[in-house]
Amino acid sequence: MRTPFRSPTSILVSTIALLLLPCATFSADQENSNGKQPDKDSKSSDTTGYTGPKRAGGGPTNPEIHFPLPPPKPLTPQEELKTFKLPPGFHAELVASEPMIETPIAISWDDQARMYVVEMRGYMHDVDGTGEDQPTCRISRLESTKGDGVYDKKTVFVDNLLLPRAVMALGDGALVNEPPNLTWYHDTKGTGVADKQDLVTDHFATKGGQPEHMANSPTWMMDNWITSAGYTFRFRLQPGGQFLKQEDVPFGQWGLTQDDWGREFTNSNSDLLRANFLPTSYYLRNNHLTNRTALGVQVMKDQTTWPSVPTPGVNRGYIEDTTKDGKLVKGTLRPNGTLQSVTATCGPGVYRAHLFPKEYYGNVFIPEPAGNLIKRVTLSEKDGEITAANAYEGKEFMTSTDERFRPVNAYTGPDGALYIVDIARGVIQHRGFLTYYLVKNIQDRKLETPFTLGRIYRIVPDGAKPKLTRLPKETERIPAMLTSDNGWVRDTAQRVLVERNDPKVVPDLQKLAATNASPQTRVQALWTLEGMNALTPAVITTALHDKVDKVRAAAVRMSDPATTLPELAKLTNDPSAEVRLHLAFKLSGDAEPAAGKALLTLLENGGPIFGEAAASGLSGHEIDYLDTLLKLPPTEDAKLAKSDVLSTLAGCVMKERNAAHVGQLLDLIGAQPAGGARQVAMLNGMAGKAPGKKSKGPTYFRPLKLASAPAAMATLQASKDGKIKALVARIDPQIVWSGKPGWVEPVVKPLTxxxxxxxxxxxxxxxxxxxxxxxxxxxxxxxxxxxxxxxxxxxxxxxxxxxxxxxxxxxxxxxxxxxxxxxxxxxxxxxxxxxxxxxxxxxxxxxxxxxxxxxxxxxxxxxxxxxxxxxxxxxxxxxxxxxxxxxxx
Missing domain, CATH: 1.10.760.10 (Cytochrome c-like domain)
Structure with a gap:
């Protein structure tokens, strides 16, 4: 029975199902954003004579099933365990399964290692989605009464939900996303059942919207902001239980994880792994700065996947290898029937514990449910930039011969094991995007049922008997948990300390930040102090001179130049490019002369991303800073050229589309020595990237109308320098004025x-x-x-x-x-x-x-x-x- 405190509007049922899972297609499968779906009874016909229900996923209506296999037998959890193939020295253990849980898609642990599970029980009972509009889903809380990781007690925390997508343990309960709401449910009586709720926002995803591209995976990140995949805002818990809301850059599709330094990782269906090397907040200060080279970086280029058995049941399995212009164009499946490239990746997890051998620490484990596997990738870093590579050639970390093994999320657990959430079903593609090919495969091979399975596994080294870590009840004992070698323990300790905000623990945190042997502990102690608003200039100063660059970089990020500028200025020649880059972003826009001088030094030592850093804090003031830079003597030109800062700032002015500012920019350019490096750099920024030699068709642009003909433009057009003339020719169609030869005021048809x-x-x-x-x-x-x-x-x-x-x-x-x-x-x-x-x-x-x-x-x-x-x-x-x-x- 549904708990009585839910509002009447929250129980309205949608007319569609909200699939959050990445689906078995080439890339991100889609669903209607406003809830409209094709009529289930509509028919489709073509020259093949097909007259069955119309399938919005399209494709040939009478396809040949490649690699037809007999219907796979539904396996019990114990039988499924025997299908797993793992590297020598590892095995899988069952944590929870049906009937205790059904259709799990995401989990989160509280500070007592109790597991909150999202059970999407209403999803895809058949290829027509029958019953998907009923509120039959729930959030369950599981407990391991012996602390051994086998969850043997269940309580339904919130019941009768309509396809919830996410959960995050918080305080005395959990944040739950049931579109469009993100709600904080509380268990004030300690029964395991929610008895109170606080609405955080009613715009967290869209009711009846396209779920695969809606917000999900709210995660308490190291910077004390609750960040979500695919969402344009983030939240910060305030004293008293309120939330601060701040704009964010939408990032990723399904799943979100972080490394030991708080950097975000996520992915999309056919794109294994991306990362934010820097905080999104740096870039959001200047909307004119569209070059954001440190955000959403594709760290994993190779999308190859290696299932252990043929995988014919993928949405675009009908697309075959072809040859074009003498080159092979890959289809969906290899000649042996296995998936060639990832098509349903989701839920990545950075492994941050020491239960596994040391070479596994910091690796990322990525589920691929369409291939019935978990991929392991290793990360390499140089100067703050990360690249990823497959840990194995021609094989994966974990595969299964069971077609119903559908891993959708990976996590480091409270015991240091790697946890895998398995939705455990034959059908993972929503009906709104089922192709005729996949429907035929599903029905011929009887994959619609059962739909009541669900498993959670943990991967454990042979011989290990891990125990769950539970945080002490006493707040004063929790700072010591920041010294754990398990990232989950440190993250949870940080969150709980910030939630409780008890000043008595501040001295212990300050000591950890300054003297603990582990740099991970020092960084998390700093962030805990930051979350408690207890950072002091003295603590930051100590951290700014830490022997480990990651600690120094974190300290720069947390610094307030108003109190620490002299210490920050000492880092302008820091040996770490990452520290210098954070410093450049931190000092951008600071009016103090010492900050400006330090920033110039940083520009001299860094590449183009340092130009982005300099521009990041100058929204609307790019012209002023250009004017300042242009007054520097020619001996400073090397500093300006290396970082490309003049070009970056000029590009920002053009993107601002302020006619007066563009006129000022042209005046500044015209005043520079003809054909000189400064003039060329700013013209490059104005012109934008040159079109490729092979580009075809017309060039589209939006000319900006100036108040009058700029005198500098005529001078520049008269230049004999070929480089200047070429750049001006690219700029010319981008700016217009009344009376400009050949320009006719466009007549824009108003919308009816x-x-x-x-x-x-x-x-x-x-x-x-x-x-x-x-x-x-x-x-x-x-x-x-x-x-x-x-x-x-x-x-x-x-x-x-x-x-x-x-x-x-x-x-x-x-x-x-x-x-x-x-x-x-x-x-x-x-x-x-x-x-x-x-x-x-x-x-x-x-x-x-x-x-x-x-x-x-x-x-x-x-x-x-x-x-x-x-x-x-x-x-x-x-x-x-x-x-x-x-x-x-």
């Missing part, structure tokens, strides 16, 4: 009421789905998603972008002169009105002025391409479709 409604619907969908990859600014993410701003594919013939959105894109594509290697999934779940809304939004947002797209035009394009069942290539997209002929039919 119905078009404005489409725009608003598209904005909602974009914010739920597209924003994580293409970003709120539309500038995209390096290595993952190309920019939409001024993109020829967005602003050109709308039939091309319609085809991309509905069918997907595979292979290389040039966008604004840069080549991108993409495997973008289609979004066939959206109806014609929704596609028109998305496209109308991106063709009118960010100062775009392209015409809106009508639902009827989307209908006509879809009719013209109805026989196309695979993602498009660029060559195919360049061939126009006969929309009029299709419309006539």
């Amino acid at each position: 009421a119905s078009e404005q409604a489409l725009y608003e619907e598209g904005k909602t969908i974009y914010s739920s789905i597209c924003i994580a990859c293409h970003q709120p600014t539309g500038q995209g993410m390096a290595g993952l998603a190309p920019p939409l701003v001024d993109s020829e594919w967005v602003l050109g013939d709308p039939d091309k972008i319609i085809r991309i959105v509905t069918e997907g894109l595979s292979g290389p594509i040039d966008v604004k002169g840069n080549k991108w290697q993409l495997e973008m999934p289609g979004l066939p779940i959206f109806n014609d009105e929704q596609v028109a809304g998305i496209l109308t939004y991106i063709r009118r947002e960010w100062e775009h002025t392209a015409n809106p797209v009508s639902p009827s035009f989307v209908t006509a394009v879809r009719a013209a391409i109805k026989d196309h069942t695979k993602p498009w290539s660029v060559d195919e997209l360049r061939k126009p479709v006969d929309v009029k002929k299709a419309a006539a039919k």
Whole structure:
């Protein structure tokens, strides 16, 4: 029975299921953002004669199943254990399973090692999603009464939820995400059942929204902010139980983890691992700074995967290897039937304990449920930059021959073991994106049932008998837990100390921060003091001169230049590039002369990212700092050139799109020695990246109208220097003024009421789905998603972008002169009105002025391409479709 304290509005049922799991497709599978789904009873027919239910995932309607296998027998947990293959010296142990739990997707431990489990029991009981609109899910709390890691007691903490996505232990209960709410549920009576709730926000994901791209995995990070994957805000618990909300950069798709220094790691379906090398807050100070090279970095390039058995049951298994221009274009499956590249990665976990051999510490374990495996990658670091590599060649850390082994999250546990959450089912793809191929595979091989399984395993070295660590009840005994060699213990101790905020423990924390032998302990003691608002200049000063660079870097990040500037200035020649980079970001925008002098030294010793650091704190004041830099003697030019700071600042001015500031920038450029390094650098920043030699089609841009013709422009255009002339030629179409020869004031068609409604619907969908990859600014993410701003594919013939959105894109594509290697999934779940809304939004947002797209035009394009069942290539997209002929039919 549902607890009585839940509000009436919270029990409204959605008309769709909210799948959070990455699904078995090439990349991020999608679902309707506003809850609309295709009619379950609608029919589909084509030349093959197929007349069954229409499948929004598309693909050929009468596909051949590659590597047809007999129906796999559902295995008991004990039987499944025997299917696992692990490196010598490791074995898996069952922690919990059905009937105690069903369909687990995420877990979190409190300070007593009690495990909160998200049970998504309503998800996909068959390929039509029957019953998915019922609030049958729950958050359960499991206990290991013997402390040995075998969970033998269960209490339902919150019941009757509609497909919750996340849980995070906090205080006397847990944060729970049941879209659209993030709620703090409390157990004030100590019964294990929530009896009180506090709403943190009602905009944490969207009710009825696209779940795979909605917020998830709230995590108390080392900087004391609760950060989530795929969410544009973060939260900080305040004294009294309130939460501070702050803008954040949306990052990742499903799952979030951190290393010993608080750096964030996550991934997306077909992208194994990305990291933020620096805090997002540095960059968010300046929205004009769109170069964010330290955020969302693809640290793992190799996406190859090695299942131990054929895996025919993947959504795009019908796509075969082909040869194009003499080169092999890989399909989904290898000739032996195994998955070639990851397609459903999720829930990464950095292993941060010493139960495993030392070479495993700091490795990242990544579930791939479509391949029935866990991948292990090793991390390498140089100057604060991280790269990842497969730990094995041609094999994985953990594989299973059981097709229902579906790992979706990996964690370091309170006992130092590696915990694996297994949703344990044949169907992991939501009905909204099931292709005909996968439906046939599921039904022929009887994979719809059972749907009531669920397992949690832990991986343990042979001979080890790990025990769960529980924090002491007494607050004064908890600081000592920061010395643990288990990252989970340290993180939990930090969280609890910050929650309780007891000043009596401050001296112990200060001692740990200054003298403990472990740098990890020193850093976490510092962050604990920061969370308790108990940092002092003396403590920071000691840490600024720590022998370990990671401690110094953390201290710089926590410093207040108002009280520690003299000590910070001593670090300008620090041997660690990471320390210097944090210092450059910290000092950016500081008006003190000593800060400016130190920043100049940092610019001399660093590369282009130091130019980003210098610009990060100068939002709206880039011109002022440029003016300051340009007054430096020519002997300082080396400092300016190495960091590319002049170009970076000039680019920020252009992106600000302030006509007066752009005019001032041209005046500054014109005043520099003709053809000199400073002039060229700023012109480069204004011009932006040059288009590639192979780029085709028109160049799209949004000219900025100045108040009058800039005198400097005429001077620059008259230059005899070929480099200057080329740069000015790129800048010229970007700025206009009344009377400029050849320029005609564009007539922008106002949106009608119905078009404005489409725009608003598209904005909602974009914010739920597209924003994580293409970003709120539309500038995209390096290595993952190309920019939409001024993109020829967005602003050109709308039939091309319609085809991309509905069918997907595979292979290389040039966008604004840069080549991108993409495997973008289609979004066939959206109806014609929704596609028109998305496209109308991106063709009118960010100062775009392209015409809106009508639902009827989307209908006509879809009719013209109805026989196309695979993602498009660029060559195919360049061939126009006969929309009029299709419309006539």
